[in-house]
Amino acid sequence: MNRTEMILTLIDRLGVVSVRQLHDILKLGTYRNTCRVINQLSTYLNVVRSKEKIVYLNKEGRELIASNNEVKKSILFDHMLLANEAYIYFNCPIDWKREQITEVIKEPEYSFRIQVKGLKQAVESKKIISDSIFTRNGYVHLIEIDNTRQMSDNLKKIKNYESMWDDIKQKYKLQPILYFFTVSENRKRKLARACKSLRAEVLSFSEIK
DNA sequence: GACTTAATTGAGGAGTTGAA
DNA sequence: TTCAACTCCTCAATTAAGTC
DSSP: OHHHHHHHHHHHHHSSEEHHHHHHHHOOSSHHHHHHHHHHTGGGEEEEESSSEEEEEOHHHHHHTTOOOOOOOOTTHHHHHHHHHHHHHTTOOTTOEEEEEEEEEEOOOOSSSOOOTTOOOOOEEEEEEEEEEEEETTEEEEEEEOSSOOHHHHHHHHHHHHHHHHHHHHHHTSEEEEEEEESOHHHHHHHHHHTTTSSEEEEEHHHHO
């Protein structure tokens, strides 16, 4: 049961995961054995067959590990599976979190202490949603997955990271590093150019698989 | 040491996909 | 359409660990 809960907790953390990825992460011997072990958990899993077998927790699986993280079948599965490749690339970080929101709210600065009663001052708020995030060796690693996203959206997001870089540093009290994982060498070059002002690394999935 | 149970492995075959 | 490569499944055999 311990192993069952451990595997279900892992699947819950990743959202969706392919059997091949579970084989890489769990190290249960041969690929065939991983298939068999995952098959034993079929009561707790929804299965999607695409290029490969993909699993995610069903209601019973969520109940067993007391998770509220309901995953619904969507076009985002490919994106989540690519994020898993990054998770495996970084050797399965313990504090890996998906869709992590970093929000900074700045109180307005008053040049003099007169405040009109009932008049609300505009509060400056900035936020960025990283595809994944984890900490290691004194750094906070910010992970972005570029799958089918438009390049203009990527550039906007990089600008957003630039504007929040110091805030991220303050919030996590760690030096940030941005990792962009992309699908082609051409996009990799463009992203690397755009990230020049940041401590960042751009990798293609063909490099890490 | 004998027995039981769970985990793992090996063999072989079915289904799917993509290239020729 | 054919064929190779890959993924997945089932079944039987083997190995490891625990209990008496």
